[in-house]
Amino acid sequence: MVITMSSQATAYLTGFGRYLPGPPVDNDGIAPRLGGDDRVTDRIRRRVLEENGIRTRHYALDEHGEPTELNEELAVKALRTALDDRGIDAEDLRMLACATTMGDALVPGFGSMVHGRLGGGPMQVLTAQGVCASSLAALDAAAAKIRLGDHPRAAVVGSELPSRSLRQSRFDGASARMDAHFLRWMLSDGAGAVVLEFQPHPTKPSLRLDWVQHVSLAHDHPVVMRSGMEGLDPVVGRTWQDVDIATAAAEGMFVLRQDISVLDALAEAGIRQFEHLVDTGMIDMRRLDHVVCHYSTNRFRDLAFDGIRRRIPTLDTDRWYSNLETRGNTGTASIFIALEEAWHDGRFAPGETVLLAVPESARFSFAFAHLTVVAPPSMQATPTEGS
Amino acid sequence: MTTTEQATLADRLAAVWADFDARLEQVPVLHRLAQGTVTLDDYKRLLFNLRQQVVDGSPWISRAASNFDIAHFELRTAAISHAQEEHRDYLMIERDYVAVGGTLEELRAGRKNIGSEALSGYMFTYADRPNPVGLLGAMFIIEGLGAQRAAGWARRFQEVLGLADSQVRFMIYHQEADAEHTGNLEAILSSGLIDEEAADEIVRCAEVVARLYVLQLEELDR
Numbered sequence: 001m002v003i004t005m006s007s008q009a010t011a012y013l014t015g016f017g018r019y020l021p022g023p024p025v026d027n028d029g030i031a032p033r034l035g036g037d038d039r040v041t042d043r044i045r046r047r048v049l050e051e052n053g054i055r056t057r058h059y060a061l062d063e064h065g066e067p068t069e070l071n072e073e074l075a076v077k078a079l080r081t082a083l084d085d086r087g088i089d090a091e092d093l094r095m096l097a098c099a100t101t102m103g104d105a106l107v108p109g110f111g112s113m114v115h116g117r118l119g120g121g122p123m124q125v126l127t128a129q130g131v132c133a134s135s136l137a138a139l140d141a142a143a144a145k146i147r148l149g150d151h152p153r154a155a156v157v158g159s160e161l162p163s164r165s166l167r168q169s170r171f172d173g174a175s176a177r178m179d180a181h182f183l184r185w186m187l188s189d190g191a192g193a194v195v196l197e198f199q200p201h202p203t204k205p206s207l208r209l210d211w212v213q214h215v216s217l218a219h220d221h222p223v224v225m226r227s228g229m230e231g232l233d234p235v236v237g238r239t240w241q242d243v244d245i246a247t248a249a250a251e252g253m254f255v256l257r258q259d260i261s262v263l264d265a266l267a268e269a270g271i272r273q274f275e276h277l278v279d280t281g282m283i284d285m286r287r288l289d290h291v292v293c294h295y296s297t298n299r300f301r302d303l304a305f306d307g308i309r310r311r312i313p314t315l316d317t318d319r320w321y322s323n324l325e326t327r328g329n330t331g332t333a334s335i336f337i338a339l340e341e342a343w344h345d346g347r348f349a350p351g352e353t354v355l356l357a358v359p360e361s362a363r364f365s366f367a368f369a370h371l372t373v374v375a376p377p378s379m380q381a382t383p384t385e386g387s
Numbered sequence: 388m389t390t391t392e393q394a395t396l397a398d399r400l401a402a403v404w405a406d407f408d409a410r411l412e413q414v415p416v417l418h419r420l421a422q423g424t425v426t427l428d429d430y431k432r433l434l435f436n437l438r439q440q441v442v443d444g445s446p447w448i449s450r451a452a453s454n455f456d457i458a459h460f461e462l463r464t465a466a467i468s469h470a471q472e473e474h475r476d477y478l479m480i481e482r483d484y485v486a487v488g489g490t491l492e493e494l495r496a497g498r499k500n501i502g503s504e505a506l507s508g509y510m511f512t513y514a515d516r517p518n519p520v521g522l523l524g525a526m527f528i529i530e531g532l533g534a535q536r537a538a539g540w541a542r543r544f545q546e547v548l549g550l551a552d553s554q555v556r557f558m559i560y561h562q563e564a565d566a567e568h569t570g571n572l573e574a575i576l577s578s579g580l581i582d583e584e585a586a587d588e589i590v591r592c593a594e595v596v597a598r599l600y601v602l603q604l605e606e607l608d609r
Contacts, residue, residue, distance in 0.1 A: 007545075007551065007552045008551050008552075009549055009550055009551040009554065010549045092488075147551065148551055148553060149486050149550065149551025149552065149553035149554040150486065150551075150553060151486075152486060152487055152488035153488060198487075198549070198550070198551070198554075199427055199548070199549070
């Protein structure tokens with residue numbers, strides 16, 4: 001008998017949860033909450049919405065635009081649904097990895113606040129602060145600790161509450177061109193979570209995490225998405241922390257902006273990263289069954305399809321999954337919210353593979369994760385499989 | 388002491404070991420391990436049960452050390468340093484147990500199983516004797532198990548259950564540590580300190596400990 005020396009454990013996704021605050025808000029419900037109902041803004045909003053294709057989304061705001069929850073509350077509610085889905089408690093966790101663009105407070109770290117609200121016992125906490133791809137950065141960190149055998153169980157959550165800073169008060173008196181409108185009418189609130197373990201779920205299918213790849217191209221790209229600075233270049237003495245808060249607000253530093261002129265280049269760069277994974281054998285196109293992709297607007301989906309068709313002319317777009325149109329663009333939460341819905345809708349069958357893809361425009365980052373659906377151990381043919 | 392007598396002690400211990408080894412194969416959890424049908428719960432139960440007895444390892448060796456008179460200074464020295472080395476072993480089991488999802492609270496609230504009670508009781512009683520030379524036979528079994536079997540079990544648990552190295556530290560560590568201890572033991576057994584009467588005691592103690600150790604592995608959680 002040949003004994004394989006395996007020094008690492010395997011990480012499995014065994015529980016999936018999400019939390020979307022309030023009722024779904026259709027396109028006509030946006031202005032009552034976020035404001036911007038003048039004629040010009042209304043025209044811009046319609047144009048942006050037409051392009052991004054989002055039909056409904058959720059806000060942690062009441063019908064008058066008043067906040068109803070904290071970001072940390074969204075995170076905890078998503079975590080609890082993921083824990084319930086797995087049938088375990090917060091006490092069973094040894095690590096919590098939280099991804100968000102902005103926590104509720106500047107200090108402490110978001111992860112500490114989420115742990116404080118979630119409860120459970122002592123655990124390792126990580127805050128992956130970034131934009132969309134920080135979701136998979138958090139997943140990667142937790143999975144690495146599971147593989148090392150340092151922790152038997154971890155939870156990962158991506159959570160966002162941008163709506164409160166998309167309200168009219170942020171825009172009054174501040175210069176806001178398309179660079180601000182693009183995100184204002186695109187982003188919304190929500191949280192998605194997964195449970196990671198070193199063993200598959202005992203009685204239900206799990207997703208084995210095969211690998212995570214996360215690359216930043218910031219060395220080669222200027223800032224694309226920003227808040228808290230004046231222009232595209234950070235300047236000493238000219239960030240929101242250097243000037244008076246009133247000055248920062250008047251200059252529109254607190255408005256979240258996106259340079260939309262480079263978005264086609266972002267899509268191209270993302271496709272190149274994908275092709276690199278195919279070329280190096282990380283993705284076997286003959287065995288790739290599903291793609292769950294985060295993107296901000298439907299236009300990028302179409303660009304991605306075109307790009308992938310160059311490699312696979314027979315691409316079956318039914319295998320491509322996104323719930324952008326109904327759940328909105330929730331930043332770091334998006335990929336987990338999409339995965340949860342695809343998983344619980346029963347789209348995946350044991351043996352199939354799933355690619356998660358998360359391009360991040362902020363300064364050109366791309367994250368991918370490869371998963372394989374595994375049947376519960378009780379239903380596997382050979383007991384030593386997976387060793 | 389002649390070389391013939393030393394060979395005889397080694398032969399007699401080898402026979403005890405062969406019987407012990409055959410019995411180990413019949414222990415249900417080890418049989419499942421060999422078959423590849425062992426579960427994560429089996430591994431946790433094994434760690435849980437071992438821990439309740441391993442916490443007594445250093446105390447019985449210390450007690451034995453205190454009962455060696457000055458004429459047995461070398462054995463006293465060996466026992467003192469061995470007790471020191473074993474002193475924190477149970478902490479490694481605790482780390483492994485937590486690393487596979489158990490809690491320290493449940494582990495520390497545990498009690499010895501029937502076999503562990505018998506084994507521990509025998510060791511302490513034996514260690515209370517003046518100059519308990521026979522305990523070298525106990526060491527022969529326990530350290531031999533660590534040196535010759537523990538790492539193989541660890542690798543097999545890893546293979547079947549997909550465990551990381553840091554989840555099987557106790558068993559892997561014992562391959563190295565106990566190989567060193569058995570080396571020391573062989574030096575003592577062939578040092579001329581063992582007369583015929585002592586050899587009989589060593590063999591008898593090895594037989595009893597081998598049987599009680601198997602009992603400990605058979606009576607998991609009982």
